[in-house]
Amino acid sequence: MKSYRDRNNPLRAVLFDVDGTLADTERDGHRLAFNAAFKERGLDWEWDVALYGELLAITGGKERIRHYLEKYAPAELNRAELDSWIAGLHKAKTRHYVALLERGETPLRPGVARLIHQLREAKIKIAIATTTTPENVTSLLKSTLGEDSPGWFDVIGAGDIVPGKKPEPDIYHWVLERLGLPAEQCIAVEDSENGLRASLAAGLDTVVTVNEYTRLQDFTGAAVVLSDLGEPTQPFTVFEGNVDSGGWVDTELLAKLKAQRGVLAE
Numbered sequence: 001m002k003s004y005r006d007r008n009n010p011l012r013a014v015l016f017d018v019d020g021t022l023a024d025t026e027r028d029g030h031r032l033a034f035n036a037a038f039k040e041r042g043l044d045w046e047w048d049v050a051l052y053g054e055l056l057a058i059t060g061g062k063e064r065i066r067h068y069l070e071k072y073a074p075a076e077l078n079r080a081e082l083d084s085w086i087a088g089l090h091k092a093k094t095r096h097y098v099a100l101l102e103r104g105e106t107p108l109r110p111g112v113a114r115l116i117h118q119l120r121e122a123k124i125k126i127a128i129a130t131t132t133t134p135e136n137v138t139s140l141l142k143s144t145l146g147e148d149s150p151g152w153f154d155v156i157g158a159g160d161i162v163p164g165k166k167p168e169p170d171i172y173h174w175v176l177e178r179l180g181l182p183a184e185q186c187i188a189v190e191d192s193e194n195g196l197r198a199s200l201a202a203g204l205d206t207v208v209t210v211n212e213y214t215r216l217q218d219f220t221g222a223a224v225v226l227s228d229l230g231e232p233t234q235p236f237t238v239f240e241g242n243v244d245s246g247g248w249v250d251t252e253l254l255a256k257l258k259a260q261r262g263v264l265a266e
Contacts, residue, residue, distance in 0.1 A: 012186060
């Protein structure tokens, strides 16, 4: 039986990850905010660029702090009410991160704003599927796309609303359920191996745009792996996959990718 998904199920929605996908928020955003929170709490921890790259294998800020304790500061695991202490430290980190965004120091990656505007014009739904906090998401959107931009998204799935963080597919299932759409009618945009594993497990064709931290990760199963979403004046670089376009991701290219994946599914 043929499963030519593009013919029978046109693209209805694009689901975006946030950190590393919409903007390069990890190295010069979240990392700096963690360090500011540590200093504020009197901790002598310093997450440098290399260490933070290692810690990014753990999805979720609170989970990342706990992993650091287990590996680098095990004595801290004996703190009373450890879960509450970690949550409080993470809340301080979020405050520092939001302040950084409000200063306008974190631009969107190439092609992101252009694609979001085009999807809206084409009446294709847009959604967020991330494990970062809702406050981080809305602050990034407002500081880059405008005060009203969170309302452009049909669904924003963020934070601890699901039990399993990526690479578990929980957040994608949650978003798809609220969109009221099957995965076959949607495409995800991710930047990491953990994100790709989550989207694929939810049945989503996925475009990967790598960053400094994720370039060498395993993206087996992605529809295409690119340097970014590209602009007419700044074309993307193709790392994996067959792409026939002028060098930027638009609705036409997304439709072509769906068609290619449909052929593979026959």
